Amino acid sequence: MESDSGSNPHVPPVLKISGLSKTYLMGEVIVDALKNVSIDFFAGELVVLLGASGSGKSTLLNIIGGLDVPSGGKLFFYGREITAATEAELTAYRRRSIGFVFQFYNLISSLSALENVQLVTEIAENPMPAEEALRLVGLGSRLNHFPAQLSGGEQQRVAIARAVAKRPELLLCDEPTGALDYQTGKLVLEVIEKVNRELGTTTLVITHNASIAGMADRVVRLGSGEVTEDRRNPARKTPSELVW
Amino acid sequence: MTLLAKKMFRELLHLKGQMLAVTAVVACGISVFVSMSSVKYSLEASREQYYSKYRFSEVFLQVKRAPEQYREAVLRIPGVASVSSRIVADVTLDVPGLDEPATGRLISVPEYRTESVLNDLFIESGRYIEPGHPEEVIASKPFLEANGLSPGDRIAAVINGRRKQLVIVGMGLSPEYIYEVQPGSFFPDKRRFGVFWMGRRALESALDMSGAFNDLSLTLAHGASEKDIIMRLDQMFRRYGSLGAYGRSEQLSDRFIVDEIKQVGIQITFLPAVFLAVAIFLLNMVLRRIVATQRDQIAVLKAMGFSNEEVGLHYLGFAMIPTAAGAVAGTLLGAWLGRELMNIYADFYNFAELVYLFRAEDLVLSVLLSFAAALIGALGAVRSAVRLPPAEAMRPESPVVYRKGVLDRPSLQKKISVPARIILRNLERRPWKAALSVVMISLAVAILIAGRYTYDAVERMVQVEFNEKHREDVTVVFNDPMPPSVAYSVTSLPGVLEHEYYREEPVSMRFAHRIRRQSVKGLQSADGLQRLVDKRNRQVDLPTSGILLTSDLAAILGVRRGDTLGIEFLQGRQLRREVRVAGTIDEILGLSAYMHIRELDSLAGDGGAFNAAYLRIDQTKAGELYSEFKNMPGVGSIMMLKALKESFDELIAESMMTSTFILTSFACVLAFAVVYNGARISLSERSRELVSLRVLGMTRGEISFILLGEQALLTLLAVPLGFLSGTGLSALLAIALSSELYRLPLVFGASNFLFAFAVVVLVSAVSAAAVRRRLVGLDLVEALKTRE
Numbered sequence A: 001m002e003s004d005s006g007s008n009p010h011v012p013p014v015l016k017i018s019g020l021s022k023t024y025l026m027g028e029v030i031v032d033a034l035k036n037v038s039i040d041f042f043a044g045e046l047v048v049l050l051g052a053s054g055s056g057k058s059t060l061l062n063i064i065g066g067l068d069v070p071s072g073g074k075l076f077f078y079g080r081e082i083t084a085a086t087e088a089e090l091t092a093y094r095r096r097s098i099g100f101v102f103q104f105y106n107l108i109s110s111l112s113a114l115e116n117v118q119l120v121t122e123i124a125e126n127p128m129p130a131e132e133a134l135r136l137v138g139l140g141s142r143l144n145h146f147p148a149q150l151s152g153g154e155q156q157r158v159a160i161a162r163a164v165a166k167r168p169e170l171l172l173c174d175e176p177t178g179a180l181d182y183q184t185g186k187l188v189l190e191v192i193e194k195v196n197r198e199l200g201t202t203t204l205v206i207t208h209n210a211s212i213a214g215m216a217d218r219v220v221r222l223g224s225g226e227v228t229e230d231r232r233n234p235a236r237k238t239p240s241e242l243v244w
Numbered sequence B: 001m002t003l004l005a006k007k008m009f010r011e012l013l014h015l016k017g018q019m020l021a022v023t024a025v026v027a028c029g030i031s032v033f034v035s036m037s038s039v040k041y042s043l044e045a046s047r048e049q050y051y052s053k054y055r056f057s058e059v060f061l062q063v064k065r066a067p068e069q070y071r072e073a074v075l076r077i078p079g080v081a082s083v084s085s086r087i088v089a090d091v092t093l094d095v096p097g098l099d100e101p102a103t104g105r106l107i108s109v110p111e112y113r114t115e116s117v118l119n120d121l122f123i124e125s126g127r128y129i130e131p132g133h134p135e136e137v138i139a140s141k142p143f144l145e146a147n148g149l150s151p152g153d154r155i156a157a158v159i160n161g162r163r164k165q166l167v168i169v170g171m172g173l174s175p176e177y178i179y180e181v182q183p184g185s186f187f188p189d190k191r192r193f194g195v196f197w198m199g200r201r202a203l204e205s206a207l208d209m210s211g212a213f214n215d216l217s218l219t220l221a222h223g224a225s226e227k228d229i230i231m232r233l234d235q236m237f238r239r240y241g242s243l244g245a246y247g248r249s250e251q252l253s254d255r256f257i258v259d260e261i262k263q264v265g266i267q268i269t270f271l272p273a274v275f276l277a278v279a280i281f282l283l284n285m286v287l288r289r290i291v292a293t294q295r296d297q298i299a300v301l302k303a304m305g306f307s308n309e310e311v312g313l314h315y316l317g318f319a320m321i322p323t324a325a326g327a328v329a330g331t332l333l334g335a336w337l338g339r340e341l342m343n344i345y346a347d348f349y350n351f352a353e354l355v356y357l358f359r360a361e362d363l364v365l366s367v368l369l370s371f372a373a374a375l376i377g378a379l380g381a382v383r384s385a386v387r388l389p390p391a392e393a394m395r396p397e398s399p400v401v402y403r404k405g406v407l408d409r410p411s412l413q414k415k416i417s418v419p420a421r422i423i424l425r426n427l428e429r430r431p432w433k434a435a436l437s438v439v440m441i442s443l444a445v446a447i448l449i450a451g452r453y454t455y456d457a458v459e460r461m462v463q464v465e466f467n468e469k470h471r472e473d474v475t476v477v478f479n480d481p482m483p484p485s486v487a488y489s490v491t492s493l494p495g496v497l498e499h500e501y502y503r504e505e506p507v508s509m510r511f512a513h514r515i516r517r518q519s520v521k522g523l524q525s526a527d528g529l530q531r532l533v534d535k536r537n538r539q540v541d542l543p544t545s546g547i548l549l550t551s552d553l554a555a556i557l558g559v560r561r562g563d564t565l566g567i568e569f570l571q572g573r574q575l576r577r578e579v580r581v582a583g584t585i586d587e588i589l590g591l592s593a594y595m596h597i598r599e600l601d602s603l604a605g606d607g608g609a610f611n612a613a614y615l616r617i618d619q620t621k622a623g624e625l626y627s628e629f630k631n632m633p634g635v636g637s638i639m640m641l642k643a644l645k646e647s648f649d650e651l652i653a654e655s656m657m658t659s660t661f662i663l664t665s666f667a668c669v670l671a672f673a674v675v676y677n678g679a680r681i682s683l684s685e686r687s688r689e690l691v692s693l694r695v696l697g698m699t700r701g702e703i704s705f706i707l708l709g710e711q712a713l714l715t716l717l718a719v720p721l722g723f724l725s726g727t728g729l730s731a732l733l734a735i736a737l738s739s740e741l742y743r744l745p746l747v748f749g750a751s752n753f754l755f756a757f758a759v760v761v762l763v764s765a766v767s768a769a770a771v772r773r774r775l776v777g778l779d780l781v782e783a784l785k786t787r788e
Helices: A057-064 A087-097 A113-121 A130-136 A152-164 A182-199 A210-215 B003-014 B016-053 B070-075 B141-147 B200-207 B226-240 B252-293 B295-303 B308-348 B360-387 B390-394 B418-429 B431-469 B484-492 B551-557 B597-604 B619-630 B641-695 B700-737 B750-776 B780-785
Strands: A015-026 A029-041 A046-050 A072-077 A098-101 A170-174 A202-207 A218-223 A226-232 B059-067 B080-086 B088-094 B102-109 B122-126 B136-140 B154-159 B162-173 B193-199 B212-220 B474-482 B496-511 B514-523 B547-550 B564-569 B576-585 B593-596 B610-617 B635-640
Touching: A015 A057, A029 A057, A029 A072, A029 A226, A046 A057, A046 A182, A046 A210, A057 A170, A057 A202, A087 A098, A087 B641, A098 A152, A113 A130, A113 A152, A113 B418, A130 A152, A130 A182, A152 A170, A152 A182, A170 A182, A182 A202, A182 A210, B003 B016, B003 B308, B016 B252, B016 B308, B016 B360, B016 B641, B059 B226, B070 B080, B070 B212, B070 B226, B080 B102, B088 B212, B088 B474, B088 B619, B088 B635, B102 B154, B102 B200, B102 B635, B136 B141, B141 B162, B141 B193, B162 B193, B193 B200, B212 B226, B252 B295, B252 B308, B252 B360, B252 B431, B252 B641, B252 B700, B295 B308, B295 B390, B308 B360, B308 B641, B418 B431, B418 B700, B431 B641, B431 B700, B431 B750, B484 B496, B484 B610, B496 B597, B514 B551, B514 B597, B547 B551, B551 B576, B564 B597, B576 B597, B593 B597, B610 B619, B635 B641, B641 B700, B641 B750, B641 B780, B700 B750
Parallel strands: A046 A202, A046 A218, A098 A170, A170 A202, B102 B193, B136 B162, B514 B593, B547 B576
Antiparallel strands: A015 A029, A015 A072, A218 A226, B059 B212, B080 B212, B088 B102, B088 B154, B122 B162, B136 B193, B154 B162, B474 B610, B474 B635, B496 B514, B496 B564, B496 B610, B547 B593, B564 B576
């Protein structure tokens, strides 16, 4: 592991992870998905979490997002221990603080783009107007389209708008371009980059695509459940500069 | 087992909740079908067997008194196969252990029992009477059992003014009294009415009837015309005070059984049809979902070389297995239920042998019916599995297209929260499915309402008959009409507070070509101890002139208010008269005709007579009065209103409770199956969406609202529809179950609707809770991994 971690001892981290481990029982086989992972994330960072399939990156994201609980270790969000939270507290944590973007968008098919975003703004405490969130992702003119009437890239942008509309402290993107073609994928990354830049939302993008790492402030690489690399990019590239 | 079969069984096991729901609905339908068909067939067979084995007569005639030689004359009428002349008399009984007087119907039997005797007795215990022992009688089983008597016991009777001790030597049953009720009553009162069979000689001498008879029964030769023979008998016995001959269709006991069998027949068709319709609906829903989730598997199977037929049969199996299980369970349950129902029937109907038969045809039919339901239910889904091209099946199903609908008017949008919009759009997108779900749940509501309706109807019947219409405590019927001067002696008895005499005259009514034997009741007022009250509990006036007919009687005769009706008195001076129809009254029980007693007396042309009296009595002096009755000559029968009501309540309670319980449980199964399956399928279709919402921060309660709110809305929509169809169903039931004997009033208590509402809401809540457990148990991570 390289030691050039992005830690800054003067600013407290948004997310502090220490000694996190996760063991699954797959049938009769014990799988160590995460082994003693310790890592901090700081406010406003755009971090790309790189790793091959089975490296443990999704498990880490799920634990960060409060979808899963670790087998060991601790996770603090602004100093509050998430790993000790109850189910109701986890729901509230996701509701207030986390924005999720999924590989397959996971939009509600019976709701229009606007309504998919409103779904979140209705339950959030200090949301931005749903229309504004959609304009932010460039879909100001497609507010009333239903998912089935939108392309994959557009659907993913709706998902991003839905995730950021509640003004989350942490935006978690799980393979956001995984189901998209090259051009569309880039478009989606541009939106994520824009959200991070304009709103200052701490953003974690997990991907197996190493080329995407170029747009990050910081790149964390996972392998076999361990952090194998944690480095800072000297300069962020714009998504349009990325090639894969 | 083939691998495909193995796959099917494993997947069925996985879907066991939904499949069990289908099985339960099929089982309910089949069990009703099997139990009701077996009950109907068993009742028919028991009746048939009883009648033929004990030679039940086909034509009956009561006369005042006719010479015995007329028996031979009747036998000579062409078409008459055999004739039995008897003496029948109603007497007052003093039953050990019973304060009130009871009524006994004495029927003569030959001293020497022969092979060919008509209306033969089934002696269940004890023995037949012995010649030379005039005190010996055989008593009817229900009466003995109700009074705790048995052969060897004695009972006192006032026969022709003389008190006699009768010795009970046997306990018997006759095909004539399968339904044993006191004349003039509709409900059995086993303690206070019994039939006694006594030697002909003994009865002849006790009633001064030697060489004469007052009751004739006959059987007919094959192909003989009952109508012609009845006409001949009426001509022959007119001068002997004939009340008119009649066939089995007017024999009271047979009428009740035939009506009962008819009513059972109605239930055979209706309820199973409802359940099988619901089963078809459920199978359709469940199978479509299975095929939708297994698109990729269908593709793989076809790619591997399985034929369309094999794939089709595979999915048909998903419908056939739960249906077959339901058919088997339903048949077993139905066979058991049928037997239990027959046990209840045994309380009402006294058969010598109650055969319980289960027909192979019914079994075959129930299997065919259930398989037809499975086939129809599976058809759509199986066809889509067969038609699915493998390459297309590999691709995920194209996303569901939603469009803006009625709910998207800006004015409405602001008022409806986004989760509520999800619910409404789902319903809007598949309106037929939603509508069918509503209809299916409403059927459960309708069954609940119809089930309780009979309860309300009977309650109204009791209220009208026992509280409103009749306000007397005791009815005393005299053996012979009495002139007013004699009859008034009853009023001087101890404890009589109020009395009201009435006259009841058997007549033959004629309008155009229609003739009907009927009795006319002459009342002193419409507001005395007997009031004229219709089935809606409204009082009707007694006309000062003219005759008032029950609506059904008017319909049978084809007369309307203002028509002139011909009546011929069958007794006394046997005058033929004409009377104006003053109106009709829609009564609950029987067919009746009412007149003012003054007009009836004047039409009869005899200066007036009373047949009976209603009495209201001082209960503190009841004992004294009863013992007077027990020794009073000239009294044919005595009816106690309160006792009649109690015995009716007791009798009806069990059967009503049973049928309401069965219907309620079946309706619960139905409602549960529809709501549970609806919610499970929604869960399966939308679990990914719902989990996404959880991930986005929605609480369990919020996503439960989205999933279960839809079912709740459907249930709530189904309730008013169910109220409506339940009311309609009850109306149909009221028509179908009504006969000349009684007509069910269409009344509903508020508790009926409340009960149906509560049951359906409760059952829906239980099924929702079952589905909610699965919903909150969904693995957030797992559900996000793959695209559907």
